[in-house]
Amino acid sequence: MSNTLLITGTDTGAGKTFLTTVLAAYWRKYRPQSSLGIMKPIQSGVGDRELYHALFTLDQSPDETTPLYFKAPLAPPIAAAKENRTIDLALVWQTLLKLQQRRDFLLVESLGGLGSPITHELTVADLAGEWRLPTILVVPVRLGAIAQVVANVALARQAKVNLRGIVLNCTQPRFDEEIADLTPPELIQSFTHIPVLGCLPYLEEPTNLTKLAQVGSNLDWEILSL
Structure with missing residues (x-):
């Protein structure tokens, strides 16, 4: 799936949705002639799917x-x-394939x-590895x-995830010195041997598409564009 990118995080609240909107806004502004798809394969509660359809004109149904x-x-x-349902991964896989075939670039935000x-036997890392999703x-x-x-990079390697890069995210306002002290890119790269592709600043208006696209222009698109 060379045109598909899975966005995952170290934990809940890491900034997966923010990065997904940044990448989508950048793609729409700077590559308007190519088609973009967005997936949140499994969602529990209201949130990401609703945001993506509100922010972007997606030629795809909510389902x-x-x-x-x-x-x-x-x-x-x-x-x-709680709903007496099962996790139908076959449905997720089939939907993923259809969107991947119809889009030049497909962003997939994990839970x-x-x-x-994801199930009682599989984690996000297991699925990313089995489905060979660049992550x-x-x-x-x-x-x-x-x-x-x-710890997350070790888990990714154990599950044979194609981990392409790391993106730092300021979930609150941070000075450059704080970023360097808390998440020094050189030290992270030294421990993980995975490139740090950039750092997302804190945005007071995380739905402003112009600002999101501007933030996206500071990331390493040579790796992100696959």
């Missing part, structure tokens, strides 16, 4: 964006059990982090981030 949708904002196995459960790891700029990165 194509999110094939599996559960009401409770819980881990999918638990949310599915939670690499270690988040970007979002890391929030905060104390403890280095340890989280090291």
